[in-house]
Amino acid sequence: MVEAKAPRRPRVLRHPAQVVALGFAAAVAVGTALLWLPPARRGEGSATFVEALFTAVSALCVTGHVVVDTREHWSSLGLVVILALAQVGGFGIMTSASLLGVFASRRLGLRSRMLTATESRGFDLGDVRTVLLGVVRVSVVVELVTAVLLTLRLLVGYDRPVASALWEGVFLAVSSFNNAGFALRSGSMTDFVSDPWMCLPVVGASFLGALGFPVLLELRKQFRAPKLWSLHTKLTLATTIPLLVVGTFFLTVNEWRNPATLGHLDWWARPLAGLFQAAATRSSGFNSIDVTQMNGGSWLVMDVLMFIGGGSASTAGGIKVTTFALLAVAVLAEFRGEPTVTLFHRKVADRVVRQALTVALASLGVVVVATTVLVEMTGAPLDQVVFEVVSSFATVGLSSGLLLQLPDTGQVVLALLMFLGRIGPITLGAALALRERTRLYEYPEGRPIIG
Template identity: 45%
Template sequence: MVSQQPRWLSGDQSGYFRLLGKIRDFLDSFANSSPARLALFIFSAVILVFTALLSLPAATADRTATPLHDAMFTAVSAVCVTGLTVVSTATHWSFFGQLVILLGIFVGGLGTLTLASLLALIVSKRLGVRGKLLAQASMNNASRLGEVGTLLRIVITTSIAIEIVLAVVMIPRFMVLGEPFWQAVWHGIFYSISAFNNAGFTPHSDGLVPYETDLWILVPLMVGVFLGSLGFPVIMVLLQLKWRYRKWTLHTKLTIAVSLILLVVGTIAWAALEWANTRTIGNLSASDKIIHAIFASVMTRSGGFNLVDQGAMDSTTMLLTDALMFAGGGSASTAGGIKVTTIAVMFLAIVAEARGDSDVRAWGRTIPPGAMRVAISVIFMGATLVLVATGLILAISGEELNRVLFEVISAFATCGLSTNLSAELPPSGKYVLSALMFAGRMGTITLASALALRQRSTLYHYPEERPIIG
């Protein structure tokens, strides 16, 4: 029996619904067949939307339109949760502009793969097998595919819950320090979202300098940044298994172990290098120096908040900061860099090679060769992006290598620490850093997922021949 079209539908209306159906089918097919390109498309579209919003006169405090290069740079920095700025967040932008930036941070903090999966879920009302594999890969979660839709909702609710807790802790302190209630609420919410998403944006014109010894403000910020840098897969394992260490996944063990090692080593090294530097912490008490060192070690791996002038640090400290920024945080997290699990896999591979072991092992598990190939690809791609961008910025700005390398790695690692070079660059330099922030946020994740989705078994193997290496 042929179903008839409802009488109230005209020919134009039925054509409209057919068009919607075709669009829905196309997006569903696109989401399931090419998730990496879908992720690129989503993030590009989101950045363009936020660029347009920040270009509006209503987004600035003086109601004048922001130049395109500055609006785009800020939009990319917010959506890519970087924190680099070319204009003052506190004085240049109106409340509407700051709200747009904050929304960009929250949306960008969810991650490209999560956004791609959510879009596929919204458009098609379901996730295909590829879409579910994408969502599962975005969280590195071993749960069954049938639970992916639920897990995506858990990711969002967990993010909001942590940010609410951080805001509730900080709001009373801002009120005690003399801020009106609603201003304190706004600052608490802004800092909580910025911290958990490792963005580093500050709504105060002088940043965190007035709170450089205020643990009531600094501790929640450090906790938020550290939790955000672990990633949703680790957070969900901790929520489910608590401190039953032996039941943790290998990814969770590697992420937490390497994160804690980098935190301790970074704190000791930063304190040792800057202890006598009167331009940073040399004139502070021993306890305040330790607080600064811990704070710096947490923030250099993607947080982006700072208590001292980054340009006043010794060149050796800047090199240490470069290394920590390049390392970054956990996979599928709001942090950037090449990720701590990448470093862990490569270190374990080096140790296995030095011992003559045929397998790379950790905590009673063997790491497959495919994971090592992905790690090598991510490191090589990251180093290449930094090298190319450094050359371009050197040619554009004429600045010294130390300062340019610092800014470039901060952009690639979506960290946000700056010597103020970003604001001094001409529009061409800002576009280069914008592209680098986009590549840093998208590149390593998309490459890893693309390689994972393109694995295939071959029916033949060529004869092995080992080239001379080293």
């Protein structure tokens, strides 16, 4: 709390949320410049400015939307730039969101911190250096294990040369853990739809990446003592897992007889593809089936899952599972007539519910406005537009097919949405929490991260 009150605090820390936004904008500029260079483009000439900008934003915001075929359009250098941007983007978002959470929890002052000591465990992540090193360590470990598994499978199952298998394995592993959604094939993961040895490592890495650094740190420290987990970790897991199960079940059942998606697969491969696609909505953005051919109901359910997104301070997008869960619990408490919102034997401050409300409604407002703008701009069917808008805002990168038909202005709208969706909920949630006045709490309170 010294940092929060001392007037000598460095100026940048006064508006840390702005620093994050500016940092991402600067990285977009660098990435666009690099991808605009002729050597980044396969063959002659260079990419157009909008192609370079869109791809840089898509990579840095770990979305995975593509306006040009990744493998056909970019040279090896271009692919390395894309992968580096995705890694920087994923790393940047995990560290900055974690650090914003640390600042916010310190700002709440000594008294509340003492009272909430048991709850701040998940967010007393330590100093800046510890957070940076921690994120590097978890990223390297998960990406390494995933890359080894994928490379081995490509060597053994597909008779690929070592260099080629290693390159695709590493590319997919980095893309998975950072939920970037870029693949080296134009069909994303459709070639591997029935291969659990390829699909499950990708699902696993993106699932871990979407849990968020605070949860991963806590799971590593005390995996076997769930009772000691912070409210944030409990809430993230208790929301993530049911959403994944329900999403898998719905998509599998709803697409079971659709010959263009699951219908032509072996019966045992259908739940695998359903799981893969449900997991992809939060928010890796890979696809192992043709998303454009899915039923209208599947799209709507995926819209909802994408909008909810993944965990806070993770590589996933959306309003975050804790935001969704807090609002759901607040509504249930209201239905039951309970005077306060409680979660896992902790009271949740009304102020926190209002922060969740703000993040969710501001996000909903952005989605509605962007949808209206794109409907007016393109005249495309609403289901396509909503899917593309939510997929962009939640940095998922699944496409309804609309993206490739968009004029440059439409692509710029989606690029803005990706940027806003990547930076918005996190900085908004943190800015709201940072600005919260110190209060004396009657009860120890749980403080899940919002946004």
